[in-house]
Amino acid sequence: MDATAMIATGKSTVALFLALTSLGLTTYKWPTHVPVQDKAAYDYIVVGAGTAGSVVANRLSEDPNVNVLLIEAGGDPHWEAQHPILFPYLTKSEMDWNYISEDDGYSAQYHRNKYLDLPSGKALGGSSTLHHFYYVRGDPYDYKLWAEAANDDSWNWWNLLPYFKKSERLEDQYIIDSETASFHGMDGPVAITRETRSQSLKYLEAFGEVGHKIMDDSTTNDTMGFARPLWYISKEGIRQSSAECFLAPAKGRSNLQVMKSTTVTKVLIDGDKAIGVECSTPDGLINIYANKETILSAGAFNTPKILMLSGVGPKEHLESVGIPVVYDSPVGQNLQDHVAVVVAHKLEQTNDAVAPQPPSDFPVPTFIGSGAFNKGQDYSDWVTLNLICRNNPAALLLLSSVVFGLHDDVCNQLAAAGTGSEVLFTVFNKARPSSTGTVELRSADPHDSPKIFTGHLSNSIDLEDNAKWLQDFIKVTQSSYFKRVGGETIYVDLPNCQGLDHDTTEYWKCYVLNMMDTTFHYSSSCRMGSVLDSRLRVLGIKNLRVGDASAMPNQVTGNINTAVMVLAEKLADMIKEDN
Ligand SMILES: Cc1cc2nc3c(=O)[nH]c(=O)nc-3n(C[C@H](O)[C@H](O)[C@H](O)COP(=O)(O)OP(=O)(O)OC[C@H]3O[C@@H](n4cnc5c(N)ncnc54)[C@H](O)[C@@H]3O)c2cc1C
Numbered sequence: 001m002d003a004t005a006m007i008a009t010g011k012s013t014v015a016l017f018l019a020l021t022s023l024g025l026t027t028y029k030w031p032t033h034v035p036v037q038d039k040a041a042y043d044y045i046v047v048g049a050g051t052a053g054s055v056v057a058n059r060l061s062e063d064p065n066v067n068v069l070l071i072e073a074g075g076d077p078h079w080e081a082q083h084p085i086l087f088p089y090l091t092k093s094e095m096d097w098n099y100i101s102e103d104d105g106y107s108a109q110y111h112r113n114k115y116l117d118l119p120s121g122k123a124l125g126g127s128s129t130l131h132h133f134y135y136v137r138g139d140p141y142d143y144k145l146w147a148e149a150a151n152d153d154s155w156n157w158w159n160l161l162p163y164f165k166k167s168e169r170l171e172d173q174y175i176i177d178s179e180t181a182s183f184h185g186m187d188g189p190v191a192i193t194r195e196t197r198s199q200s201l202k203y204l205e206a207f208g209e210v211g212h213k214i215m216d217d218s219t220t221n222d223t224m225g226f227a228r229p230l231w232y233i234s235k236e237g238i239r240q241s242s243a244e245c246f247l248a249p250a251k252g253r254s255n256l257q258v259m260k261s262t263t264v265t266k267v268l269i270d271g272d273k274a275i276g277v278e279c280s281t282p283d284g285l286i287n288i289y290a291n292k293e294t295i296l297s298a299g300a301f302n303t304p305k306i307l308m309l310s311g312v313g314p315k316e317h318l319e320s321v322g323i324p325v326v327y328d329s330p331v332g333q334n335l336q337d338h339v340a341v342v343v344a345h346k347l348e349q350t351n352d353a354v355a356p357q358p359p360s361d362f363p364v365p366t367f368i369g370s371g372a373f374n375k376g377q378d379y380s381d382w383v384t385l386n387l388i389c390r391n392n393p394a395a396l397l398l399l400s401s402v403v404f405g406l407h408d409d410v411c412n413q414l415a416a417a418g419t420g421s422e423v424l425f426t427v428f429n430k431a432r433p434s435s436t437g438t439v440e441l442r443s444a445d446p447h448d449s450p451k452i453f454t455g456h457l458s459n460s461i462d463l464e465d466n467a468k469w470l471q472d473f474i475k476v477t478q479s480s481y482f483k484r485v486g487g488e489t490i491y492v493d494l495p496n497c498q499g500l501d502h503d504t505t506e507y508w509k510c511y512v513l514n515m516m517d518t519t520f521h522y523s524s525s526c527r528m529g530s531v532l533d534s535r536l537r538v539l540g541i542k543n544l545r546v547g548d549a550s551a552m553p554n555q556v557t558g559n560i561n562t563a564v565m566v567l568a569e570k571l572a573d574m575i576k577e578d579n
């Protein structure tokens with residue numbers, strides 16, 4: 001099989017699952033759709049049932065004296081979404097907004113297309129219905145920057161720790177019995193387990209030998225080092241999306257109603273006060289009112305879109321698309337994302353057959369690792385996800401071509417290297433990128449997709465840092481394990497980088513630019529500190545808050561779902577306090 005065939009297989013698998021959906025195998029789990037009438041009123045309206053919106057709706061409706069309407073553009077999660085082994089087949093589906101980046105003429109030029117697919121969940125659970133299960137929290141240093149941006153110390157890591165624990169129900173006995181148990185929640189709604197496959201151990205040892213710390217638990221205040229990750233997977237092997245953990249259990253609450261397949265087109269604003277939302281239902285446009293507050297949790301692309309459609313955004317931009325300005329605000333600016341740089345190593349030769357994995361498992365063994373360039377520093381500069389593909393060219397093709405949209409030639413070279421060998425496939429991220437992008441309106445039509453300029457690598461510091469830090473990362477080739485098996489970096493043949501010496505930062509800058517993609521961690525497009533105050537209230541408009549990845553002041557080290565969930569837990573408490 002080659003990259004082209006793998007992409008075709010991916011598409012037909014997605015189509016097969018779509019057909020399966022009509023059987024409604026998991027429909028019983030999810031809240032039913034309530035067809036709300038025009039001019040209905042609720043205490044709270046939450047827009048978007050994703051990672052954050054599901055948490056907010058659940059926590060607010062714990063109080064039987066208030067009623068909550070949760071509005072979601074998508075439908076129920078499909079059957080396949082709950083089984084970890086099937087994660088590569090969830091995007092480019094009905095459960096995905098299928099957004100793409102604008103061609104910026106710089107990044108993504110050596111790609112299958114000169115743009116990136118930017119998958120983003122459109123279903124109950126939002127992107128947590130599509131995500132790749134890694135449960136990480138980020139480093140205290142990341143949240144120190146949050147607290148500084150918000151000018152509010154309640155956002156620092158230690159003050160958020162009770163909220164991290166509140167969501168969590170740790171099911172890994174090893175950590176439960178260990179010293180770090182006090183960092184974990186034991187009775188929250190989200191079941192968390194741990195990767196325990198042994199194939200990672202020789203790599204952990206190798207990274208340890210070249211100076212990195214090896215940890216059992218990567219989610220304490222001490223996050224720098226290498227470890228087997230925690231998972232958003234229950235011990236029964238079921239995806240712990242926010243729909244599974246916060247909506248399914250609240251199904252019986254009469255004060256929480258869920259409206260599916262309904263797209264919010266704008267916030268209704270009366271003077272300087274939000275009074276509800278306009279939404280597009282299969283039966284036409286209706287208005288629904290919020291007596292207390294409206295909370296936007298539509299994600300880092302759609303929350304800024306809704307705000308701008310409502311007249312809250314950069315004045316000049318709104319005028320250029322013909323939207324009357326209600327409040328001039330840097331909405332959609334400062335979009336951030338982790339750039340993924342794919343780097344692979346070829347290890348021992350093997351003709352072992354690929355070990356089949358149960359549906360409850362992530363498809364291949366994996367570990368995570370982070371480090372700093374300056375060895376004295378006590379927080380990470382970079383972070384990696386590492387996947388072990390043992391004589392498994394199919395997994396390498398799936399990862400490089402379906403999960404990441406790398407150029408077909410690159411995918412085919414990786415698959416060739418992985419035929420008869422073990423290959424370590426690494427996704428390398430700069431933890432806190434300096435580059436920022438923008439989310440803009442394509443037009444005043446709410447059904448148009450937003451214009452997304454990722455800004456990936458647009459600040460030259462990011463290219464420099466990635467290049468230098470990758471050279472630091474690949475020093476693992478000097479470990480005894482790598483030396484013993486002849487382990488080497490795979491220098492894929494990149495037409496744009498020919499003639500550059502592999503030992504130079506110039507080569508690695510070229511490599512980074514040609515081997516990049518998104519890590520799907522879009523954030524900060526309505527950041528706290530510029531669009532929002534520290535209680536996540538939209539500046540300039542009363543009774544309106546934002547709670548989702550767009551509110552994050554800056555990226556955190558590693559995958560961001562947990563950061564979004566903790567932000568939502570805190571938001572729900574703040575709303576309760578303020579009302
Ligand atoms: C493919 C992929 C893999 C990932 N892997 C990981 C991982 O392994 N670990 C990790 O920690 N993070 C991962 N992430 C990131 C993480 O899942 C997201 O950052 C997080 O889910 C974002 O949460 P959110 O609440 O901001 O938005 P979302 O969860 O995307 O929720 C937004 C919701 O709002 C709805 N919506 C949007 N517009 C409207 C509208 N106008 N009207 C009504 N509803 C609307 C959407 O349909 C969606 O349900 C991954 C993300 C993706 C896409």
Ligand SMILES: *[C@@H]1O[C@H](CO)[C@@H](O)[C@H](O)[C@H]1NC(C)=O
Nearest residue numbers: 140220221222223224378379
């Ligand atoms: C983590 O917290 C403990 C307890 O406060 C402290 O002793 C330790 O130095 C901290 N570790 C890091 C890396 O900050």
